[in-house]
Amino acid sequence: MNSAQSLIENRPASVAHLFLSRVEATPEREAYRYPVPLDEHAADSTPGAEQWRSMTWRQASERVQAVAAGLMSIGVLPEERVALSCSTRIEWILADLGVMCAGAATTAVYPSTNADETAYILADSGSRTAFVENAAQLAKVLGQKDHLPELGHVVVIDAPAELPEAEGVEVLTLADLERRGELHLREHPDAVAKAVQAIDREQLATLIYTSGTTGRPKGVRLVHDCWAYQAAAQVASGLLNEDDVQFLWLPLSHVFGKTLTSGAIQLGVVIAVDGRVDRIIHNLPEVKPTYMAAAPRIFEKVYNGIAAKARAEGGAKYRIFQWAAGVAREYAKTTQHSLVTTGTRKVPLGLTVQHAIADKLVYAKIRAAFGGRMRACISGSAALAPDIGFFFAGAGVHILEGYGLTETSAGSTVNPGEGYRIGTVGTPLPGTEVRIADDGEILLRGPGVMRGYHNLPEKTAEVLESDGWFHTGDIGELDKDGFVRITDRKKDMFKTSGGKYVAPTEVEGRFKAICPFVSNILLIGNGRNYCSALITLDETAVMPWAQTHDLVGKDYAEVCSSPQVEQLIDGYVKRLNGDLQRWQTIKRFAVLPRDLDIEHGELTPSLKVKRPVVEREYADLIESMYEGAREA
Structure with a gap:
């Protein structure tokens, strides 16, 4: 058995198990980074200034265990749903890990979801407790209280100065919950360890509701084994290195963002977390990440911004950019073709010289904008235009396109780090199978596939066969080397x-x-x-x-x-x-x-x-x- 197979087959029952093991193995190693306002009394402080603060695995564990024990103290039971409506920030990760370590299940809610749909998700999931980010999210939930008779507790992360009162609902701050957890742990010091030990791999871990482009969203049931598998598969595929620093800004309520936290725990990778999209270009040079995931729209905006800046400078600078962009694409296409056909990187001398000149004039600045250390970017959730991919590849920013759905706990295929092929979504993750149906639809099978739609057995039967094959609704091709190419959504054609x-x-x-x-x-x-x-x-x-x-x-x-x-x-x-x-x-x-x-x-x-x-x-x-x- 090779190491990749061993990782997959010997994976633990849950990410909660992984988390406690990681804390035990490297307690003082850095786990997370997150931005905080700069001390207003500091000599070099300016209004709105921020600094990045580090959190070790031990420090993360102290807070996660306090959250988990706090949930137990207010009566949260195994598999009971706990809603989480918050933007991407360190508290989202701590709350989610706390829910999992309590043996409960997170109901992920986008903070941008309107009040009516938020109420629907909380009611449909049966969530009795909810974490909300701030006063606005709190008002959204409490305003729908008549439709949420089972809701008993709401925990506010950024609490207003005075907490509102609501009949039948206890509103408390995150700090209050953690204090209750600390008291609970004094009386029951092994409460969290016992809760984690009792988790079964087929126990519900997360409900993520699909986007609902037509009708009400469907709750996707993802069990603990889905996330444990994702963690093992990301490491086994070689996507992550032990010394990586991952910049995480994607919505954590989305399956793509959520799955990125699992592999990092498996390997002990540092995650720098800040979901403010308008801060990305400021954060990258600060964080200097080696790894980042994004939707194609972000790479398109970066390319458009670079092109627009060059165009505004006009004259020779714009012509240089246009020339360099052409060289980048030709260099990347030539390299890829050589790797596919001969297994080696062979580039004509003339193109190599042009590429070296363009690198000094243009590409080096692009890499610097990404922080200067970016080893790889993962693109998912929609198709990346190949010409955009070839441009960045030629500039030395390697975008590895992957593929997955909410129903497959995100990652199903991804391009390999060295031999990636632009225009494809890569090869299946270890442990995942792919086949193409007679009508061209992509079918997937593996531990990451959902266990069904919540309370919708008929909808589940429409997409999930009894032998585990999931119908993705995407049309595609599988080449002789195992690379998958998506041609379109079945319903969009x-x-x-x-x-x-x-x-x-x-x-x-x-x-x-x-x-x-x-x-x-x-x-x-x-x-x-x-x-x-x-x-x-x-x-x-x-x-x-x-x-x-x-x-x-x-x-x-x-x-x-x-x-x-x-x-x-x-x-x-x-x-x-x-x-x-x-x-x-x-x-x-x-x-x-x-x-x-x-x-x-x-x-x-x-x-x-x-x-x-x-x-x-x-x-x-x-x-x-x-x-x-x-x-x-």
Whole structure:
């Protein structure tokens, strides 16, 4: 048995077991970093200044055990659901580990979820206790108390000066809960150890509700073994190194963010945690991470920002950037082709020289922006445009695309660190099986697969076969080397009125690769005689462009609706169409006056576009693009 197999087959029953083992093995080693306000009395303090503070595994254990014992003291039982509505921060991790170490199960709730849906999730899950981040989240929950008769306790992380009273609900601070836990541990010092020892691997650990692009979200039942498997598989795959520093900003209420905490505990990797998206570019040089995961939209925004900055500098600098971008892509494609065909990295001398020059002029600055030590980035939750991947690969920022779903506790496949292939989502994680159904649908089987949808046996039966194969709803291919390629969502593919099938993700990805101004694009065409598109623009990229194209003083919405922008985007659409089959081409498009966002319900918290929502909202605009249309 090799070491990878041994890790998988000998995994512990839960991440709670892993956590206690990690604390015992390396108590004084750094576990987490998190930002705190700089002491206002410090000599070099400025308003809003922050510093990163470290927490050892021993210190983390003290707080986790206090949370776990505190939950026991208020009557939380094994497998009982405890809701957690909070942004990505150190307290989310401590609370989640506390819930697991108490033998209970976390119900993950996005803090951006509205009050009605929050109440639905808490009621459907049967959550009797809830952690909330602040007064706003507290008000959201207490305002729905009439719909939550089982809710008995609410724990507030950033508590207001005066806690509100609510009939039938005890509201307490996180500090209060931890103090109760410390008292409980004085009387029962081995309470947490016994609770962890009693955890069965098939015991419910987490309920994560799907995004709900249509109808109510479904609760995905993930047992302790799902997370223990993810931890072992991440380490066995070689994704993590013992000395890694992981920068974690993804939503921890999402399966992608949540699973990243498991592997780190297995190997003792440092996690620097801060979920504020607007702080990413500030945090990277501070943290200097070696490892980071993100959704493709982040890499697209970084690329668009680099391109926009070069364009604004104009002249020779912009031409140098365009040349360097081309060299990066050619170098990465040549290297990948060489590795696939010969197993070695062979690059022509001329291209090697160009790459070395471009590295000094451009690529080194890009790597510095990522902190200067980035070994690998993981991209997931949506497709990464290959041209974006080739650009960063050529610049020395290696983006390893992976694949998984909420129903598979995230990771199912990932690109190997050395021989990754852009345009694929890699090979199956150790212990996971992949096969392609007759209709092209990707099926997955392994320990990470959910045990079903909560309270929805009929829905479970639709996607989960009795022998463990899970129907993903994604269409893809499996090559001879075991690499998986996703071609589209089964439900997103559509047929034109002329009978031609179109995979919208493919077309949308190609457009994002060539247009540095795009933020989101939605291809339309189901049952229509041609394809059209709704397009939104990246404000940080298009506004500097507007200043040099007779649009000075115009706001973002005015810029988006201007003839100049329509002409600009039309040029990129024509360029795209030149590389597409006739039935895939975009005949008409509309630039929307604002970007899609989570607040309007158009994006999921992991930044996936909710197609039905957008199509309903802009139904009239879509219809206008087909008025008077002839067969194309």
